[in-house]
Amino acid sequence: MSRLLAIIMAVITGVLIAAGVAPTRQKEKTTSPEGTVRAFYDRVRADDYQGAYALIAPSSNVDFATAHRDIAGRDGSLKTLSQLQNADTRVIANHGNEALVRASLEWRTAVGELFENKDLKLVNDNGNWQIVWPKRHEQNLAPQVIPVNYLRWDIIHSDSEANEWGAQNAESPHVRITSMNAVESEGKVIILGELVNEDTVPGYVDVQGILIGKNDEQLGEETSFDKISHVLLPKEVTPFRIDFDGVHLNQVKKVTLNPTSILVPASADPVIGVLHQQLEKTDSGHTLLKGELMNQSGQLVNIPQVLATYYDNAGKVIWISDGYVDQALRPQIPIPFAVTVNDDIAPKVHSYRVVVNHYVMDRSTA
Amino acid sequence: MRHKTTISVLVCVLGAVGFAADMRLPDKAVAGQSVAIGTSGSGEATLYVVGPGTAIKRQIKLGDDVQLKGEELRNSGYYQIAIKGGADVSKELYVAPAAAEKINFLARPSRVPVGQPKVIAGTAFVFDQFENLVTAPTPVTFELSVPGAPAKVERLTAKNGVSYLQTGSGTKAGPGQFTVRVGDNSVRRVVEETASEPCNLRFKLHKEKEGLIATTDPVRDCSGNAVPDGTIVTFISAEPGKGRSTVDARVKKGIARAVLPPVPGATISVASGVVLGNEVRWGGGE
Numbered sequence: 001m002s003r004l005l006a007i008i009m010a011v012i013t014g015v016l017i018a019a020g021v022a023p024t025r026q027k028e029k030t031t032s033p034e035g036t037v038r039a040f041y042d043r044v045r046a047d048d049y050q051g052a053y054a055l056i057a058p059s060s061n062v063d064f065a066t067a068h069r070d071i072a073g074r075d076g077s078l079k080t081l082s083q084l085q086n087a088d089t090r091v092i093a094n095h096g097n098e099a100l101v102r103a104s105l106e107w108r109t110a111v112g113e114l115f116e117n118k119d120l121k122l123v124n125d126n127g128n129w130q131i132v133w134p135k136r137h138e139q140n141l142a143p144q145v146i147p148v149n150y151l152r153w154d155i156i157h158s159d160s161e162a163n164e165w166g167a168q169n170a171e172s173p174h175v176r177i178t179s180m181n182a183v184e185s186e187g188k189v190i191i192l193g194e195l196v197n198e199d200t201v202p203g204y205v206d207v208q209g210i211l212i213g214k215n216d217e218q219l220g221e222e223t224s225f226d227k228i229s230h231v232l233l234p235k236e237v238t239p240f241r242i243d244f245d246g247v248h249l250n251q252v253k254k255v256t257l258n259p260t261s262i263l264v265p266a267s268a269d270p271v272i273g274v275l276h277q278q279l280e281k282t283d284s285g286h287t288l289l290k291g292e293l294m295n296q297s298g299q300l301v302n303i304p305q306v307l308a309t310y311y312d313n314a315g316k317v318i319w320i321s322d323g324y325v326d327q328a329l330r331p332q333i334p335i336p337f338a339v340t341v342n343d344d345i346a347p348k349v350h351s352y353r354v355v356v357n358h359y360v361m362d363r364s365t366a
Numbered sequence: 367m368r369h370k371t372t373i374s375v376l377v378c379v380l381g382a383v384g385f386a387a388d389m390r391l392p393d394k395a396v397a398g399q400s401v402a403i404g405t406s407g408s409g410e411a412t413l414y415v416v417g418p419g420t421a422i423k424r425q426i427k428l429g430d431d432v433q434l435k436g437e438e439l440r441n442s443g444y445y446q447i448a449i450k451g452g453a454d455v456s457k458e459l460y461v462a463p464a465a466a467e468k469i470n471f472l473a474r475p476s477r478v479p480v481g482q483p484k485v486i487a488g489t490a491f492v493f494d495q496f497e498n499l500v501t502a503p504t505p506v507t508f509e510l511s512v513p514g515a516p517a518k519v520e521r522l523t524a525k526n527g528v529s530y531l532q533t534g535s536g537t538k539a540g541p542g543q544f545t546v547r548v549g550d551n552s553v554r555r556v557v558e559e560t561a562s563e564p565c566n567l568r569f570k571l572h573k574e575k576e577g578l579i580a581t582t583d584p585v586r587d588c589s590g591n592a593v594p595d596g597t598i599v600t601f602i603s604a605e606p607g608k609g610r611s612t613v614d615a616r617v618k619k620g621i622a623r624a625v626l627p628p629v630p631g632a633t634i635s636v637a638s639g640v641v642l643g644n645e646v647r648w649g650g651g652e
Contacts, residue, residue, distance in 0.1 A: 151596045151616060168555055171476045178640070196639060200477060200560040200594040233616065235564075235639035236598040268596045273613040275627050276605070296613070296625055332576075354612060 030055065033099035033122040034089045036129040040120075041087035041103060044071055057123055057130035067133055075328035076302040076361045082107040082114055082326070097124040111226065111305075111324055139333045146298030146331060150269035153202050173203035175232070175261045181317050184249040185342060189220075191242040192317045194309065195259055197232035202266035205232050205259060209242040212254040219251060220244040227322055229307060229357045231266050238355060239309040241320040270297035272304065272356040275334060279341065279349065287346035292334040293325065293356060301329035305357040306337050313350040329358070388455055389432075389447065395461045397442045397496050403432040411451030417461065418443035442498040464494035466504050466548050473544045473555035479562040480589055483534040486510065486557055490529045490546040499527035507547040508533075512540040512559055524548075535559050539591035561591035567643030569601070569622075569636045578603075578628040578648060580613075582636065584620040592620045599624075599638045603648075606631040 029035035036055055043052040049071065053064050062070075073079025086106040093100040099122045107114040121132040158169040180193035191209045207228065211219040222242045229238035277291035289308050295301050303324060310319040323339040341349065390404035405411075407428035415422040415434065418441040426432050426449070439445070442463040448456040470491040478485045488508055492500045506529040511517035515538040522529045529546075535557075536542075542557040565588035569580050580601045585593045599622035603611040606629070613624035626634065628648065636643035 149618070151618065153596070168473055168476050198639070200558075200597070202596070234594060234597045236614065237639070268616040268618075271613065271615060271624070273611060273625065275611040276609045277611065278607070278609040291609075291611075294625075355614065 030128050030130075033094060033101050033129045034091050036122055036131060037089045037101045037103050037120055038087065040131055041084060041089075041105065045084040045087070055131055056133045057125065059123070060131070060133035060135075062133045062135065070133070070136060073326065073328075075300055075330065077326055077328040078109055078111070078114065078303045078324050079107070079326040082109040084108075085113070092119065098122065099124075099129070107326075109324070114324065114326055116326070141330065141332050148269060148298045150267055150297070152265070152267045154265050155263055170201075170263055172261045172263050173197055173199035173201050173232075173234075175199070175203060175205055175259050177207070177257055177259055178237070179317050180255075180257060182249060182252065182255055183318070185344065187246070189244040189247045189249050189252060191244070191255060191257070192239070192309075192320050193241075193257070194237055194239050194317060195228070195232070196237045197234055197261070200234045201263060202231060202233050203261040204230055204264040205238065205261045206230065207240045207242065208258040208260065209244070210256040210258070211244055211247060211252050212256065213251055214253050216253070219247050226305070226357075227307070227320060229355055231264065232261075233266065233268060239307055239317070239320045239353075241322075270295055270299050270301055270329075270358060270360075272296065272301065272329065272358060274306075274354040274356060277352070277354055279346070279352070286343060287341040287349075288338045289321070289341055289352060289354070290336065290338045291354065292336050293329055294334045295329035295331050298331050299360065300331070301358045302361045303359040304329050304335075304337075305359075306339055307355050307357060308339050308341075309353045309355075310341065310345060310349045311351045311353075312348050315351075318348055319345040389449055389457060391447065391457055391459050395439065395459055397461050397464045397494060397498050398436045398440055399464070400436045401434045401439060401459070401461075403434065403447065405429060405432060405449065407453075409451065411449045414448040414450065415445055416448075417441065417445030417459075420445070440496040440498075442494075442496075463498035463500045463502070464496060466492045466500045467495040467551060468493040468497070469506075469546055469548050469551055469553045471546045471553040471555055473557055475557065477558040477560055478535045480535050480537050480539050480559050480587065480591060481562055484532050485535055486533050486542075486544070488531045488533075488544055488546060488555075490524065490548070490553075492524045492527050492529070492548055500524070501526050504529075504548060509545045509547070510536075510542055510557070511545075512536055512538050512542045514538055514540065537589040537591075539587075539589075561593045562587040562589065564593050564597070564599075564638045564641050564643075567599070567636055567638055567641055569634075569643060569646070571634060571646050571648060573628055576625050578626040578634075580615075580624045580626055580634060580636070580646075582617075582622045582643075585617050585622060585638065586620075593617055593638075595619065597622075597638060599636060601626060602635050602637070603627070603629065604633045604635070605629040 040052050040055045049068050085108040088104040090102045092102050101120050103118045105116040122129045178194045178196050183190050207224045210221045213219045224240040224242050227241035273294040275292045280288050305324050307322045312318045321339045325337050327335050388406045395401050405428050411428050413424045413426045439461050442461050445459045472489040474487050492504050504524040506522050506524045508520045508531045539559050539561045542559045544557045545554045564585050569582040597617040599615050601613045601624045603626045615622040615624040630649040632648045635645045
């Protein structure tokens, strides 16, 4: 009797353990459109792309590799380096056997969160909802050879051991801050401005800002970090923005800005056009600066970053916003971008200027 | 007994006279050249030579000349020479720098725009072969030349071993050869004279399959120097409505070229740094 009891207990324990460790997908409810989308992104979050692909309706006519590229990015873009953090779903429409669900996705990247809205169509297949994966009409460039005769600057530094005292070295490029403005927004003091490389050589630039208080005490010291285009070619102008959290403008007596520049090897490629830039109001009343980026070179740009400078009618810099584009810039193919404009600032914007920072992973030919 | 005492005193006095030492230093001593120091007296003594970076101790015989070798007097400056033994004697010898043979040349900056006054500085330090600063007045010649332009020559005299020249940049861009010459010795530095801000920036438009092609005329400064390749030239296309497109083109072989979207009625302008160029209206003529 006790032996039978032991066997029963062992079986029950095994069943419970199996239930506990069983893949979560079995608990997922694909019996509702929202549940299917949630299950889909749960699997994406768990890097189970095969599992996620299983929730795509066969009628989508999309192979796994294409779906994986669509979800997780391609060409070394920012998306390929990100991790899905959160997915909120909301049913937009439900017509019995068809539904539309909006997924608001939050991706975690090395440069902060990346937000994406995806409207997914679903179909009901015998009580199970499946995602009809949207076909992306990607432009493909015809195979061709793009001659790239870009400029490159190399530097030969002074060999301090071989040279006598007084021998000169190549100087750092001369840079100048052409405008500066301090504003208070979102509970912090933000220093905005522009910097120009006045020299004939490229430079790596940065701006350090120091806030001095009413009693000559130092309130904060920050740098422009990624809110600047660090490599400046001759006569190139970059915006810069330095944020000081927890400081109010009425505490500040003085702002000290220290621009630094270092002579660095650089390449004049790639050239990125910023096309059809336009300020637009969203349905929720916010202002967006939208446009397209066009890589006019033959080289792939993995991670583009848009830096936008906004001016008032007196030409003063009143705001700088930035945004990373989650797609790589393939040659000659326009990619849309959008950056937000602070709601308080938007009515005062008279003109704006957009520059593009770029990060290229493979510089083997450079 | 009285004679014995007198003789003893005489011996002592004569003995003392025999040990009395003196030395004769040369009127002029030059770094790296040997020097003879004359001594008088008799007997053994110790010679001490203490000078800049030098300390020598040597046993000598009074009455003989003492030779200090050239390599012992390489550093110019004041030397204390002392003889110890019997009566102590100490004198000072000044060792002057040798002839100018080496120049250290500081030229600043390494790059400078053309047409700027008092922007180039050259400082020459004149040394002898033993790295002593030559303090005697020395003729120094500065020469600044850019290929294709007449050279600027300035003849100055170094004071206390230093000669300084401040001059402006010329009107022709190029690698300026900044040379300083002392006697047969010269040192060369390169001061790159670069084109200044672009002047009279102009561009033309034409349409091609890939879009609207904006091409500048050769981009030059007001002195006619071509701006360096790589200089950023920004094309701005203000499209009807509120849209606009911008391309930061790089000057290549003196010309900047960009591809813009062909939007009818767009007004296209060009700028480089803080300099604005012409405007062209696409579809409406300039």
